[in-house]
Amino acid sequence: MASRKAFASAIAGAAVAALLLTSCSGAPTDDGGSGLDGEVKGEVNFITWRTDLIQDGTFDKYAEEFTAKYPDASVKFEGITDYEGEMRTRLSTTNFGDVLGIPNSVLPDQLADFFEPLGQTADLAADYRFLAPKSFEGVQYGIALGGNANGVLYNKDVYEQAGVTEFPKTEEEWLAAAAKIKATGSIPLYTNYKDGWPLSQWSGNLGAVTGDPDAVNKIAEEDSPWTEGGELYVIDSLIYETVAAGLTEDDPLTTNWEQSKVDLATGKIATMVLGSWAISQMQAAASDNGIDPGVVGYAALPSTASDGKQYAIVGGDYNLGINKHSEVKAAAKAWIDFLIEDSGFTDTQGMVSPLLSKDLPDNLAGFADAGVELLELNAAPAGKEALFNNIADTAQIDIWGQIYRQKLVDIARGAADGDKDSYFAELNQRWADARGQVS
Amino acid sequence: MKVLTPYLFIAAAVALLLLLTYLPAANMVWYSLTDWDGLDLEKQFVWFDNYVEVFTNPQIFGVFAVSLYYFVASFAQMAIALYFAALLSYRTRFSNLFRGILFFPYLINGVAIGFVFLYVFQPGGTLDTVLGAIGFSDTPQWLGDPAVANFSLAGTSVWRYTGLNFVLFLGAIQSIPGELYEAAEIDGANRWQQFWALTFPGIRRIIGLSFILAIAGSLSVFEIPFIMTGGANGTSTFVIQTLQTAFNFRQVGLASAMAVVLLVIVLLVTWIQRRVFPDEKVDLT
Numbered sequence: 001m002a003s004r005k006a007f008a009s010a011i012a013g014a015a016v017a018a019l020l021l022t023s024c025s026g027a028p029t030d031d032g033g034s035g036l037d038g039e040v041k042g043e044v045n046f047i048t049w050r051t052d053l054i055q056d057g058t059f060d061k062y063a064e065e066f067t068a069k070y071p072d073a074s075v076k077f078e079g080i081t082d083y084e085g086e087m088r089t090r091l092s093t094t095n096f097g098d099v100l101g102i103p104n105s106v107l108p109d110q111l112a113d114f115f116e117p118l119g120q121t122a123d124l125a126a127d128y129r130f131l132a133p134k135s136f137e138g139v140q141y142g143i144a145l146g147g148n149a150n151g152v153l154y155n156k157d158v159y160e161q162a163g164v165t166e167f168p169k170t171e172e173e174w175l176a177a178a179a180k181i182k183a184t185g186s187i188p189l190y191t192n193y194k195d196g197w198p199l200s201q202w203s204g205n206l207g208a209v210t211g212d213p214d215a216v217n218k219i220a221e222e223d224s225p226w227t228e229g230g231e232l233y234v235i236d237s238l239i240y241e242t243v244a245a246g247l248t249e250d251d252p253l254t255t256n257w258e259q260s261k262v263d264l265a266t267g268k269i270a271t272m273v274l275g276s277w278a279i280s281q282m283q284a285a286a287s288d289n290g291i292d293p294g295v296v297g298y299a300a301l302p303s304t305a306s307d308g309k310q311y312a313i314v315g316g317d318y319n320l321g322i323n324k325h326s327e328v329k330a331a332a333k334a335w336i337d338f339l340i341e342d343s344g345f346t347d348t349q350g351m352v353s354p355l356l357s358k359d360l361p362d363n364l365a366g367f368a369d370a371g372v373e374l375l376e377l378n379a380a381p382a383g384k385e386a387l388f389n390n391i392a393d394t395a396q397i398d399i400w401g402q403i404y405r406q407k408l409v410d411i412a413r414g415a416a417d418g419d420k421d422s423y424f425a426e427l428n429q430r431w432a433d434a435r436g437q438v439s
Numbered sequence: 440m441k442v443l444t445p446y447l448f449i450a451a452a453v454a455l456l457l458l459l460t461y462l463p464a465a466n467m468v469w470y471s472l473t474d475w476d477g478l479d480l481e482k483q484f485v486w487f488d489n490y491v492e493v494f495t496n497p498q499i500f501g502v503f504a505v506s507l508y509y510f511v512a513s514f515a516q517m518a519i520a521l522y523f524a525a526l527l528s529y530r531t532r533f534s535n536l537f538r539g540i541l542f543f544p545y546l547i548n549g550v551a552i553g554f555v556f557l558y559v560f561q562p563g564g565t566l567d568t569v570l571g572a573i574g575f576s577d578t579p580q581w582l583g584d585p586a587v588a589n590f591s592l593a594g595t596s597v598w599r600y601t602g603l604n605f606v607l608f609l610g611a612i613q614s615i616p617g618e619l620y621e622a623a624e625i626d627g628a629n630r631w632q633q634f635w636a637l638t639f640p641g642i643r644r645i646i647g648l649s650f651i652l653a654i655a656g657s658l659s660v661f662e663i664p665f666i667m668t669g670g671a672n673g674t675s676t677f678v679i680q681t682l683q684t685a686f687n688f689r690q691v692g693l694a695s696a697m698a699v700v701l702l703v704i705v706l707l708v709t710w711i712q713r714r715v716f717p718d719e720k721v722d723l724t
Contacts, residue, residue, distance in 0.1 A: 085686065088477060088686070091478060105477065105478060105689060106478060110479060193671065194669070194671075250562060250580070250583070251561070251562045251580045251582070251583035252583060253580070253583040253672055254557065254560065254562065254564075254582060392688075393688045393690060396498070396684070396688050398687050398688065401687050403671075403683060403687060406671040410585070410672055415583070415672055415673070416585065416672075
């Protein structure tokens, strides 16, 4: 399950210290619950969404190296499978670890309620990528453990067999290529509708359509974002048209994420839209089935911006933050730094390092070859950090979830009333109403 | 001290009940009057805005239509359970085995049942294979076809809960004194007459109870559709929608109001039912 760590997001913080106090005896320590500069000692409780890395011992290895570096400090791990769901509840207590991935449900204006400031965003910007999402009023609360690009995973062999030499760059080319692939017996696009969260991955491409780093912020200022040429229109239209043309799985209600990895590797499925974090999992599935992992390709969303270029969005995954109530903040900060700088985590996971000084991972080489430009989204303007999410919640349109897209797929396959125009009009209406209520 | 003893015995139970049931419920009522998003440290009091929203937003109440499938299915469920309970209350060969088989599905965890039936309903899955073997090859997509999906889910629910009804009915039937049946037999009543004149009136109360459970249950269906479809494809129920409102759309206040409304509806339905079908004393003699 942990391997499906799905959402693109960000950092986080730290926390609790329930059990142990560093020093009852000796001289009073000056870090008394605040500040990150104290002595690095004590046990850090790290709450993580990567249960797979706890099970396979990767984290234990890191912990040993960490203790070797800081003899007075140690780390223990707590893996949570339903990370978002469980952490949301735990945040209402003070007991949510020392270091943790900042749950996506925490909006920027709530960060200070739960997490220790890590410094001024402007200062950190010299060294780190992906700072924007977990920054509020110029203060940084989390640093991404790693980052991902967003795009389309595809099976190179299937494309070759279908006679498609170049990965499609527009919706038309995409539909034409998909039709050819269908003729070879593969499923041109797998939606993973039943598992749901893979449908949310399409939203990772917001911004890639127009190549505008402010794309998401602009949507929050629009009354009808589902208008032709708009980011949401292009992305959702791509889903709609592909499903409507019968180029997806027959029965979307019985899709299976674990099986889909094998099916992509073996060519039963031609493409899936997922973040680049999924590449290594698909490659592993290929190796496990005796197939060359090189078969897994990664391309930008089939859409080209008006300047004739293709863009792909890179963004941070979960951000690591420190619990405001932690008793071992200095050690917690040391652990975050260790994970990001010394552990080699992003290399082994094929993720983009949050450190500007490190190169992009090999698995994104396909992007460079195809001339795709990588783009990082800008932060929301001051005072509007939570605006986008508040509008989406009020409108009950889960841009970062799957519910409204499942409905879109249902309409496209004729299982629900309406058509593309009527549904987009309804979404626009709900969005506009919600904007009226929120702002 | 003697006076206190009985209270001490129930104190622990009452304390747990208050702590784990009534306190959270009271909390929920309080949340339903706020605009809490589940995380904010401060909760803003908004009076009855959430309730107004529940009753004015057609998206929220529309899903109750889905409950009708489960409600209708619960009649099938009671009929099946009653049939087998009547049959197996007689001394039949292997009757204990059959009783066990019928009750077994109720013992399985609902989540496991959801997963099992996902496989059953897959295209080319268990159900299609079985139907294919007896000559039906043109089967629908059991979960993918919106016209069929709710029937599939309601069918799963019947499979799961028939065992419970069955045991309730069987227990009630067995509490009817055996001499009555002997007397009926001597008078020449056949099995069918025995059922209508003795068994059915003897268990009317328990049928009435099952009926209340069926209505409350079909209004608050949750795990089977949640696990099997996640509420997609027109199978969303009120509870699923409440959950989505609270956690997907971060409107805990509104979701609490929805939960309170559901509670009130269930209480209301039960009360009406008790008024319409009063609890009659059963007298078989």
